[in-house]
Amino acid sequence: MVGFETGRVGQSEALLGAWLLAIAGFVDAVAFVVLQGSFVAFMSGNTTILGSSSANGHWHPASLSAVLIALFFAGNVGGAALVRYAGRAAHRLLMVSIAAVILVGTIVANTVSPMAGLVVTAIAAGLINSALAAKTDVHVGLTYVTGTLVKAAHQLVEGVGSDRPWAWSKTLGFWAVFAGGAVVGGAAFSKLGTAALWCAVGLALVACVLPHRTDSPTTVGR
Template sequence: MTSSRSDGSDTLLGAWLLGLAGFVDAIAFVVLHGSFVAFMSGNSTIFGASGAVGHWRTASLSVLLIVLFFLGNVLGALQSRFLGRTAHRSLMISIAVVTTVGTAVATWMSEAAGMITIAIAAGLINSALSARTDVHVGLTYVTGTLVKSAHQLVDGLGSDHPWAWIKTLGFWAIFACGAAIGGVAYHGLGSAALWFAVALAVIACLLPHRFR
C-alpha cells in the first residue's frame, strides 16, 4: 500500500511538472522566436544549424539556454544530494522562486530575458524526481518518453501488463497539452500568461511526495 501511494505521488508530481514545463516552453518558443527553455535537443540542433550558416546571435542564445538549463539541473542535483529530507521541498520552492523571478522580469522588463531566466527553472524541474521511479530523470526529454512507451508496448505483448505503455505515453500527452495551453494563454494574455505558470509552480510545492 505504501509503495502504491509513493508511486502515485511521483506520477502526480511528474505529470504536474511536465504540464508546467510544456506551458512555459510553448511561450518561450514564441517569445524567443523558435528557441526553447525545456527542450535542449531542439536548442542543440538550432545551435549547430545557426552556427553553420553564421547566425551567431541565434547560436549564442541557444548556448545560453543550454548553459542555464544545465545550471538548473546542477542546482537541483546538489539539493537532492546534500539536503536530505528537506531536498524535495527546497527543490519545489526553488522552481517556484525562479519561475516567479522570470515571470516578473518578462512582465515588467523584458519578455526575452524573463524566458531565458525560466530556463533555470526548467533545469530544476528535470532534477525533481529520483531515478528510482517510473517518471524518469530528464522529465522533459519527451523523445525518451516516446521511445520508452514504444518498448513497453512491445514488451507487453502477451504479458500480464499489456497496457503499461499507455501510462508512459500519457506523460508525452501531458507535456503536449501543457504546451497547447501555454500557446493559447500567451496568444490571449501575452507575458501575463506566465503568472499561471507561477501558480502551477506554487501548487507543486503542496503536492504529496515521498522521501527517497
C-alpha cells in the first residue's frame, strides 16, 4: 500500500510540475512580446541582455533586465522561505502566492501599464521555481529548460542497455509542456492582448487545488 501511495504522490507532483510549467510558459510568451525581448521566467536570457546592453550603452533594456532578475530572485527567496518555515502549509501558501502575484500583475497590465504588469509577474516565476525545489520526485529545474534538455540528453545515454531506456522522455516532456504553454500564451496574446493574462490567473487558481505530496498520509512524520 505504501508503494502505491508513493506512486500516486510522484504522479501528483509530475502533474503539478507540468501545470506550473505551462503557466510559466504562457506568461513568459506574453512578457516576451510586451517587454520587447525580455523574459520573466528565463534569467539566462535576461542576463545576456543585461551584459550585452550594458556593454553597448543601451541602458533601458539593461535596467529592465536587472529589475526582472532581481524580482525573480526575490520570488525564489520568498518561496524558499515558505518551504523552510511554513511547514505543511507551505505548498498551499506558495500556490496562493503564485496566483495572487499573477492576479496583481494582470490587473496592473490591464489598467495601468502592460509593461509594469508583466514585470510584476517575474516574482511569480521565481515562486514557481521554488514550488517543487526540495523533497520532490520532479528533479528538473522547472523554468530552467536548458537544464531540462541537458538532463534528458544524459538520461537518454544512460538509458541505453538499461531497464529504463525511456526515462529521458518524461524529462523531455517537461520541456514540451513549457513550450506548449508558450505557444498557447503567444496565440492568446495575439487575440486578446494583455487580457490573455486572465487565462494565466485561472490556471494559477487551478494549481491551488491540485494534489500534492503534503496531501498524502504517507508524508506525515517524514
